[in-house]
Amino acid sequence: MGSVLPAVQGFMYPNEVELQWSVLIVLYPYITGLVAGAFILASLERVFNVEAVKPTYRLALLTALAFLIVAPLPLQLHLGHPERSIEMYLTPHTTSAMAMFGFVYLWYLMVVLVLEIWLDFRKDIVLTWRASRGPKRWLYGAMALWYDNISPEALAVDDRVGKAITVIGIPSAFLLHGYVGFIFGSVKANPWWSSPLMPVVFIFSAVVSGIAAVMLLYMLTAWWRERKFDIACVDTMARFLFFAFVIDFSLEMLDLVHRIYEADESFRALDFMVHTKLYVSQIIIQIYVGTVVPLALLGLVQLVRLSPRVRSWIYWIAGSLTLIGIFAMRWNVVIGGQLFSKSFLGYTAYKMEWATREGLLPAILLMLLPFGILYVLVKLLPPWPAKPRKGDATVM
Amino acid sequence: MSDLFKNKVHLVRMAGLFLVGIVAFVILRWWMVPKSFGEYGHYRGAALGEIASLPMHYAGRAACEECHTDIVAQRKGSPHEQIGCETCHGPLLAHAEAGGEPKPALPDSRQLCPRCHSASPYRPKGFPQVVVADHAPEGQCTACHNPHAPKIS
Numbered sequence: 001m002g003s004v005l006p007a008v009q010g011f012m013y014p015n016e017v018e019l020q021w022s023v024l025i026v027l028y029p030y031i032t033g034l035v036a037g038a039f040i041l042a043s044l045e046r047v048f049n050v051e052a053v054k055p056t057y058r059l060a061l062l063t064a065l066a067f068l069i070v071a072p073l074p075l076q077l078h079l080g081h082p083e084r085s086i087e088m089y090l091t092p093h094t095t096s097a098m099a100m101f102g103f104v105y106l107w108y109l110m111v112v113l114v115l116e117i118w119l120d121f122r123k124d125i126v127l128t129w130r131a132s133r134g135p136k137r138w139l140y141g142a143m144a145l146w147y148d149n150i151s152p153e154a155l156a157v158d159d160r161v162g163k164a165i166t167v168i169g170i171p172s173a174f175l176l177h178g179y180v181g182f183i184f185g186s187v188k189a190n191p192w193w194s195s196p197l198m199p200v201v202f203i204f205s206a207v208v209s210g211i212a213a214v215m216l217l218y219m220l221t222a223w224w225r226e227r228k229f230d231i232a233c234v235d236t237m238a239r240f241l242f243f244a245f246v247i248d249f250s251l252e253m254l255d256l257v258h259r260i261y262e263a264d265e266s267f268r269a270l271d272f273m274v275h276t277k278l279y280v281s282q283i284i285i286q287i288y289v290g291t292v293v294p295l296a297l298l299g300l301v302q303l304v305r306l307s308p309r310v311r312s313w314i315y316w317i318a319g320s321l322t323l324i325g326i327f328a329m330r331w332n333v334v335i336g337g338q339l340f341s342k343s344f345l346g347y348t349a350y351k352m353e354w355a356t357r358e359g360l361l362p363a364i365l366l367m368l369l370p371f372g373i374l375y376v377l378v379k380l381l382p383p384w385p386a387k388p389r390k391g392d393a394t395v396m
Numbered sequence: 397m398s399d400l401f402k403n404k405v406h407l408v409r410m411a412g413l414f415l416v417g418i419v420a421f422v423i424l425r426w427w428m429v430p431k432s433f434g435e436y437g438h439y440r441g442a443a444l445g446e447i448a449s450l451p452m453h454y455a456g457r458a459a460c461e462e463c464h465t466d467i468v469a470q471r472k473g474s475p476h477e478q479i480g481c482e483t484c485h486g487p488l489l490a491h492a493e494a495g496g497e498p499k500p501a502l503p504d505s506r507q508l509c510p511r512c513h514s515a516s517p518y519r520p521k522g523f524p525q526v527v528v529a530d531h532a533p534e535g536q537c538t539a540c541h542n543p544h545a546p547k548i549s
Contacts, residue, residue, distance in 0.1 A: 014518060090425050093438055110417075115410070122406065145409040154403040161407065 003351055010346030019338045019350045022358040023331075024074035027366055029180045029202065030330045031071045034370075036177035036203070037210010038064040039113070039169060044240070046166040052236035055229075058120060058383030059221065060214045065113045066374035072105065074366055078358060097186065101179050108176050112169040118143075119162040121381045123150045177206040184333060191266035192337040197255045204248035205326050211241045212322040215315060217374075225384070231308045235301075238315050241322065242298035249291055252329075269344035277339050277347055282332045290325015294318040453487035456480075460488070463496065467544055474545040475524075484508055484543065505537040 004017055042060035044050045076082035088102040118125075126148045129140035178199040184190075185198025215237045222229035259267065274282055297318040301311055335350050353359035435441025460481040461468050471477045482488055484503050491500055506528075515525040526532075537543075 011517075086428075089421070090429050091433060091438070110414075118410070145406055145413070147406045147409060149402060149405065151403065153399070154406070157403050157407070 004349055007349035007351070008346065009348075010341070011343050012341045012346040012348050013343065016338075016341050016346075017348050019335065019348070021334055021338060022078065022350075023335075023352055023360065023363045024078045024358050024366070026327070026330045026334045027074045027363055028071065029177075029334070030209070030327055031067050031074070031366075031370070032177055032180050033202065033206035033209045033326065033330070034213050035064045035068045035071060035108075035210070036173040036206040037208065037212075038067070038214050039173045039210070040207050041211050041214050041237070041240070043166045043170050043173075046163060047170065050236065052233050053240075055233045055384070056214050056218045056237065058381075059218055059378075060210075061113065061117050061120065062377045062381065062383055063214055063217055063370075063374060064210075065109075065117060066370040066377055068105075068109055068113060069373055070366060070370045073369070074363075077362060077366070080357075097179065097183060101183075104172070104175055104179055108169075108172050112165060112172050116162055116165045116169065117381070119158045119165070122158055123155060124381065126150045173206075174203055178203050184337070187337075189342065190337050191264065192270055192340070193333065195255060195259075197251060197258075201248070201251050201255060204244060204251055205329055207244045208241065208248050209323060209326040211237055211244060212319040212326075215241065216319040216323070219312065219316065219319075221378075221384075227384075229312075231312065234312065234315055238298055238301060238311075238318070241319075242295070242302060245291070245295055245298065245322070249295065266344055269340050273336065273340050273347060277349070278332055278336050281328050282336065286325050286328035286332055290321055290328050294321040294325065297321075452489050454482050455487075455489040455492035457482075459492040470542070470544040474547070476544060476546055505543065506535075509537040509541075509543075 008017055038060045041053065042057050042064065045053050045057045072085070076085055079085075085102075088099050089106070092103070093099040122144065125140050125144045127150070129137060129144050129148060132140055181199035181202030184193040184202075185195050187193045215234060218237070219229050219234060259270070294317075297314050300306075301314055306314070338348075339350065340347050355361045430440045430442065432441035432443075433439070436444070457480050464481075467481075485500055486503070488500055491498065510528050513525055515527045519525055532540075541547075
């Protein structure tokens with residue numbers, strides 16, 4: 001706390017000087033947003049039959065799973081005693097939104113993602129099981145639940161059930177990320193957070209970040225595998241990204257205009273904060289670099305005919321800036337909401353540590369972990385068409 | 397096996413797996429949640445008895461006042477009248493139960509008094525506060541102030 005005191009301006013209450021929610025709490029909504037967004041992109045193809053984005057369907061599902069596995073880790077690292085998190089399920093506190101989220105998480109992980117991935121990959125799992133020997137055979141056999149019926153009728157059943165799960169999954173994805181916005185939006189003591197628009201803004205920003213992440217991953221994995229990616233697919237994703245971004249940005253601006261027009265007792269303090277402490281992260285990074293520039297780039301593609309090469313460069317740049325912008329948005333919500341005093345007469349600073357439990361290093365490692373998990377998942381369940389194998393046509 | 401069922405065996409197995417998970421959860425819950433949990437509220441009911449059976453350390457003001465009537469008289473009407481004796485003197489159940497022996501050590505007033513009286517913008521206006529280093533660079537506060545009736549006579 002002593003190291004933060006020199007950065008305090010004006011009047012802070014003693015319990016406000018040191019920030020309680022660190023960069024790890026910034027990661028948490030960022031990661032869950034990627035999960036929800038990636039899933040919503042996947043469900044576009046499944047429920048609304050958007051054929052163009054089909055090549056990304058499986059990759060989007062695996063991405064959602066990889067990030068969802070990591071989603072609770074920042075919270076556990078922040079709280080300490082991860083072994084106690086099971087208590088949330090054993091003795092659930094029904095009036096606590098945070099405790100109830102444990103069930104939303106479990107539902108989303110097991111009933112939505114794992115089931116949907118299993119049903120979609122079942123044919124590949126069975127084929128690999130049949131073609132493998134040794135431990136690999138055992139592993140894929142277990143994943144197939146030792147039942148290898150992949151007849152068209154059985155796969156048709158899988159498809160129907162999978163579709164039903166996707167339909168359930170869409171509101172679940174909204175619930176998953178809407179909850180994160182709800183947690184902030186319902187803190188009525190904090191005017192920076194307290195807004196009924198918060199869950200809605202979080203959902204749309206989640207969709208934006210999820211589409212951008214899957215689009216980049218799709219192009220990255222194609223480059224990695226030395227294949228050409230389907231530019232029509234990326235065009236469609238970029239179009240969705242553009243539209244989702246327009247809605248997201250409009251909602252954020254609506255929130256901003258509402259705050260400016262309402263100008264309640266907190267407004268001057270928050271306005272001062274945005275123009276000083278949050279200027280770089282909010283105005284420069286979130287709004288200009290992370291929103292206006294990618295929106296302009298994506299809009300340009302919609303208006304002007306450009307060569308595929310130029311378009312793909314634009315998608316690389318716009319996608320990366322979008323992800324930076326959404327991260328900045330999470331940062332500005334979580335950190336920004338703790339920088340001002342409830343007295344509206346003072347401001348503190350966030351001093352990020354490096355190699356401590358809540359420092360930058362664990363945050364970087366936690367951000368890299370989903371990619372490691374995704375690598376394993378892609379090895380286990382390749383989301384792209386494989387070379388024809390023996391037994392491909394076999395039907396029981 | 398009918399064709400209709402044959403195409404759904406894997407789903408039945410998956411449902412079975414979920415069922416096993418749910419049963420395992422129920423067993424785990426039965427095994428891990430203390431039996432008295434929820435007896436009175438969202439906590440372990442038996443904790444009340446366990447906490448109540450912990451050894452006591454504080455005697456309470458009434459026990460002090462039984463013997464120290466002179467101090468009770470000094471404190472009457474003073475700003476410190478409402479402060480519990482053991483707030484400054486520490487827990488003294490053993491002292492009270494043993495009839496006054498051993499005598500507890502007197503608190504170090506240079507450590508104790510500034511806890512409440514060192515100058516701080518967070519304290520209410522009008523509350524007696526001093527910058528200790530300026531007010532009394534050395535010596536015990538009790539050299540000038542009577543802690544039981546803290547006014548310089």
